[in-house]
Each structure stands twice: as C-alpha cells, then as structure tokens.
Amino acid sequence: NGYHIAVVGATGAVGQQMLATLEKRTFPIASLKLLSSKRSAGKELSFKGTTYTVEEATPESFEGVQIALFSAGGSVSKALAPEAVKRGAVVIDNTSAFRMDTEVPLVVPEVNPKDLEWNKGIIANPNCSTIQMVAALEPIRQKVGLKKVVVSxxxxxxxxxxEAVDELKTQTADLLAGKEANPEILPVGGDKKHYQIAFNAIPQIDVFQENGYTFEEMKMINETKKIMNMAExxxxxxxxxxxxxTGHSESVYIETEQEGLSVADIKELLNAAPGVTLQDDTANQVYPMAAHAVGKDDVFVGRIRRDLDRANGYHFWVVSDNLLKGAALNSVQIAESLIQQDLLS
Ligand code: 11C
Structure with missing residues (x-):
C-alpha cells in the first residue's frame, strides 16, 4: 500500500531532509530508491530503521517509479527528469532547471495547488527564499490585492x-584560533572570487546577471510572479x-492594491493561514528568528508594521527553515497534494 518513490540527491542537504520529511509525515511508500551522482553512490542511509545503499542515478533507475523527488543539481535534473517522466514517473524537481518553463507548474501548495492540474510530468519546487515569502504574501493578496514587493x-x-556549511564551521574555528580564513566555496562555488563568510555578510547569492541582479534575486522576482500568477x-x-x-530570514515591504488594512487585520489573516505561524508581540520581544525556526515546518511572520508614509505600505519579517518549507517539505507537500487531488495516474 503506497507509492513507488525515488529520491535523487539523497545524500545532499535537501535529500536528507526529504527522507526525514517522508518519514515524519508517514508518506505512503510501497518502495523507495535512493539515488545520487556516481560520487556518492555506495553510501548507506537509513530510512524507517532499514538501511538503503545509494545507487547511481541512471535513466533505467526510474523503471516502475511513480514519484521522483529530485534535488541533485540542475544538470542532473535536466538529464534525468525527462527520462523519469518517459518511464511514467511524476518528477518533483527542487532545482531551478525547469522553474520558468511555461510547460512546468511551479507550486507552493498553500498558494497555487490548482496549477498541479496542468502538469505534464515535471513539477518544479520553487527556490527556498521565494517559497517562504509567497506563503506569507498569499493571505494578504487574497484579501486586498498586491501591487509591489521589496525584499531583502x-x-x-x-x-x-x-560543503558550504562545513566551510562556515571550519572558517569560524580557524578565525577564533587566530588562523587565516581560507575561503574556497562561498559566495558561489564556480565564481572567480571567494570571500570569508564567518563574521561577515556577503551581498551575493549565486552569479551576477547582466542587469546587475544576482540569479538568486532574479529567482525571487520571476518565481514570485509565476507562482502568484501576477506578471504585473x-x-x-x-x-x-x-x-x-540554517534558517532564511527576510525583511519584506509590500504595497497592497486596496488601502485600509490594519496591522490587526494582517495578524488575523496570517493567523488563519495554513503553514504560517504568527510570532508578533513586540511588547514581549516576540518575533521570528532563524535559530528558532530550524527543524520546524511553518513559515514564521512577525514585526508587522504599517509604513509611516504610504497608506497601502506594510513591513514585516519572515523566517523559515530553508531545507524544510524552503525545499524538502514543500516537495513532499506537492506529492501529497497530487494524491489529494487524484492527479497521479
Ligand atoms: C541559497 N536559495 O540559499 C539558495 C538555494 O534554486 O533551489 C536554493 C537554490 C535553488 O543559496
């Protein structure tokens, strides 16, 4: 009883959280294949008390698979997701490979579950920083519309x-011991220069585009418009x-279509929203923080304020575990939504 599942990229930061999420939510699994690149094949991972050997992902790996969760990098998805679909699987892809493809729905189940209806085999899971923001925006958009979003x-x-987590830990220890930082990965593995992340803030995530924005920034911009179906x-x-x-935080400024929503109204909307937890009680210093969001499923919102100059302007702070709602959990929720909507053949 259950589905034949494959996890591609099972040994990675997101892959491991995918397994933990499938286990925690008692997802109905008939069989499970753990797949990876050649480099990680042969490693052993435990799932529900059983040890699985990770296999190298090949086109044939997907024979008999119904749901394939991909998180092994864009090039692996580009090469193997169509092969999985050819063999009858639905692919839920956590990379940016297909997100802006007009044939591929980009889904946050709390926002646009109906977009799953027009999938042609591949469904894209959005970027982590986009997911947590749109989860917080959607209840407000539904009530008063949205015109503008500015996020940092x-x-x-x-x-x-x-590897980036290891770099942060090693570098912090080295600097505290009086040694040199030696950055090799961040801000971007493949870029020309690398900078110290310990005791620092780096205003570059992913590579720069011709328009001066980074790819991460353009993901937030383009994915938000696609998920919310608001090109304008x-x-x-x-x-x-x-x-x-772990734990991404965001300072978000919005301008709504209609004026007049009070902070209390927004709190009420967010309180009732699925997957969102309101943490907003400044009198008692209650607000979301990354360290408190780690390991939690929800998107946490607080510090909600009206803009001091614009009647339709609001500011708030959004925090979530980037590996859970930002990646693994949202992917598994997409699979659950496919089942609920009876969209799996
Ligand atoms: C980061 N948001 O924090 C990126 C990671 O497109 O799924 C997620 C990359 C993606 O570096």
Missing amino acids: TYQAVSGAGL LEVAATCVRLPIE
Missing part, C-alpha cells in the same frame, strides 16, 4: 549545500548570505 534576505549557508506584480530583491547554518 538574510540567508543561511545550508542553502548553498553541505512589481518585485525587487536583494539577497545576502549570513554566517547562519
């Missing part, structure tokens, strides 16, 4: 993978990496 992010190193929404983003292991 404070992102954790686990978004850049386990004005969105601007500045993405910054901080020396935090």
Whole structure:
C-alpha cells in the first residue's frame, strides 16, 4: 500500500531532509530508491530503521517509479527528469532547471495547488527564499490585492549545500584560533572570487546577471510572479548570505492594491493561514528568528508594521527553515497534494 518513490540527491542537504520529511509525515511508500551522482553512490542511509545503499542515478533507475523527488543539481535534473517522466514517473524537481518553463507548474501548495492540474510530468519546487515569502504574501493578496514587493534576505549557508556549511564551521574555528580564513566555496562555488563568510555578510547569492541582479534575486522576482500568477506584480530583491547554518530570514515591504488594512487585520489573516505561524508581540520581544525556526515546518511572520508614509505600505519579517518549507517539505507537500487531488495516474 503506497507509492513507488525515488529520491535523487539523497545524500545532499535537501535529500536528507526529504527522507526525514517522508518519514515524519508517514508518506505512503510501497518502495523507495535512493539515488545520487556516481560520487556518492555506495553510501548507506537509513530510512524507517532499514538501511538503503545509494545507487547511481541512471535513466533505467526510474523503471516502475511513480514519484521522483529530485534535488541533485540542475544538470542532473535536466538529464534525468525527462527520462523519469518517459518511464511514467511524476518528477518533483527542487532545482531551478525547469522553474520558468511555461510547460512546468511551479507550486507552493498553500498558494497555487490548482496549477498541479496542468502538469505534464515535471513539477518544479520553487527556490527556498521565494517559497517562504509567497506563503506569507498569499493571505494578504487574497484579501486586498498586491501591487509591489521589496525584499531583502538574510540567508543561511545550508542553502548553498553541505560543503558550504562545513566551510562556515571550519572558517569560524580557524578565525577564533587566530588562523587565516581560507575561503574556497562561498559566495558561489564556480565564481572567480571567494570571500570569508564567518563574521561577515556577503551581498551575493549565486552569479551576477547582466542587469546587475544576482540569479538568486532574479529567482525571487520571476518565481514570485509565476507562482502568484501576477506578471504585473512589481518585485525587487536583494539577497545576502549570513554566517547562519540554517534558517532564511527576510525583511519584506509590500504595497497592497486596496488601502485600509490594519496591522490587526494582517495578524488575523496570517493567523488563519495554513503553514504560517504568527510570532508578533513586540511588547514581549516576540518575533521570528532563524535559530528558532530550524527543524520546524511553518513559515514564521512577525514585526508587522504599517509604513509611516504610504497608506497601502506594510513591513514585516519572515523566517523559515530553508531545507524544510524552503525545499524538502514543500516537495513532499506537492506529492501529497497530487494524491489529494487524484492527479497521479
Ligand atoms: C541559497 N536559495 O540559499 C539558495 C538555494 O534554486 O533551489 C536554493 C537554490 C535553488 O543559496
């Protein structure tokens, strides 16, 4: 009883959280294949008390698989997701490979679950920093519409993978011991220069585009418009990496279509929203923080204020575990939504 599942990239930061999430939510699994690149094949991972050997992902790996969760990098998804679909699987892809493809729905189940209806085999899971923001925006958009979003992010190193987490830890220890920092990965593994992340803030996540924005910033801009189905929404983003292991934080400014929503109204909307937890009691110093969001499923929102100059302007602070709602949990929720909507053949 259950589904034949494959996890591609099972040994990575997100892959491991995918397994933990499938286990925690008692997802109905008939069989499980753990797949990876050649480099990680042969490693052993435990799931529900059983040890699995990770196999190298090949086109044939997907024979008999119904749901394939991909998180092994864009090039692996580009090469193997179509092969999985050819063999009858639905692919839920956590990379940016297909997100802006007009044939591929980009889904946050609390926002646009109906977009799953028109999937042609591949469904894209959005970027972590986009997911937590749109989860907080949607209840407000539904009530009073949205015109503009300006976001600045404070992102954790686990978004850049386990090697970046190791770099932060080693560098912090080295600097505290009076040694040199020796940066080799961040801000971007493949870019020309690398900078110290320990005790620093780096205003570059992913590579720069011709328009002066980074790819991470353009993901937030383009993905938000696609998920919310609002090509006309004005969105601007500045993405910054901080020396935090896990948990992305965001300062968000919005302008709504209609004026007059009070802070109390917004609190009420967010309180009732699925997947969102309101943490807003400044009199008692209650607000969301990355360290408190680690390991939690929800998107936490607080510090809600009216803009002092614009009647339709509001500011707030959004925090979530980037590996859970930002990646693994949202992917598993997409699979659950496919089942609920009876969209799996
Ligand atoms: C980061 N947001 O924090 C990135 C990681 O497109 O799925 C997620 C990359 C992606 O570095």
